[in-house]
Amino acid sequence: MLFDMDGTLVDSEKLWDVALQELAAVYGGTLSEAARRAIIGTSMAVSMRIVHDDLGQPERDPQASADWINARILELFRDGLRWRPGALALLRAVRAAGIPTALVTSSTRPLVEVALDTLGRDSFDAVVCGDEVGAAKPHPEPYLTAAQLLGVPIERCVAIEDSPTGVASALAAGAAVLAVPAEVPLAPVDGVHQLESLTAADLELLSALLGERPA
Known part of the structure; x- marks a missing residue:
């Protein structure tokens, strides 16, 4: 199995919703519903590219965004799944x-x-x-x-x-x-x-x- x-x-996808929208807010934007749906099931690298493109900020460092998301989602996971x-x-x-x-x-x-x-x-x-x-x-x-x-x-x-x-x-x-x-x-x-x-x-x-x- x-x-x-x-x-x-x-x-846990709802927790990812929280973290991703918070990251978008940090970058001064809001993640679209289409982008959020496209992210589900993808790797972190692909997810960050989708976020940056959706916000019109493709120049952002994907590793920096991934580090931010990982730190935030760890907090949310620890609160319970x-x-x-x-x-x-x-x-x-x-x-x-x-x-x-x-x-x-x-x-x-x-x-x-x-x-x-x-x-x-x-x-x-x-x-x-x-x-x-x-x-x-x-x-x-x-x-x-x-x-x-x-x-x-x-x-x-x-x-x-x-x-x-x-x-x-x-x-x-x-x-x-x-x-x-x-x-x-x-x-x-x-x-x-x-x-x-x-x-x-x-x-x-x-x-x-x-x-x-x-x-």
Whole structure:
């Protein structure tokens, strides 16, 4: 099992909203809704480029902006993260069944370390962070790396995602994909099973998704 984090397991996208709008205000502007939607699921480097372009300030240093965002989001994460509906129950069921499990996120390791205080450090056999791969989502590398760390063929993995970027990454890697939209609606995609909430997901469904694939 391969779980995305932001918007999939925890309702952290609202915290990113806060940090991004605060950064835009520091720069004397307001982040547009279109830009905010485009950011979801992307790497920090891509996110900062979107912010700067949206504000009409492409000359700004992306690393300086990333450092500001990272510091602010750490504060917000420490104040507590809320689970997405059904996420904790599904994660517990997967772990109780002894299924190898990885967290695959575009967030950086320092942020993930804080999030693991909520998620549980024993909830995952492997953790792949956005700053620990050569290419971030939508590239397949994060999911391929996670499968390799678990020692499981990617074709026998189910990835759970909430964003178009994450879905594209998991599909390109070759995983079965369960999509549960959070902040951004997802258009139907061939080969992707979509649910409104993880409250409707269980081990039987996950097994069925793998059963639909070639052995």
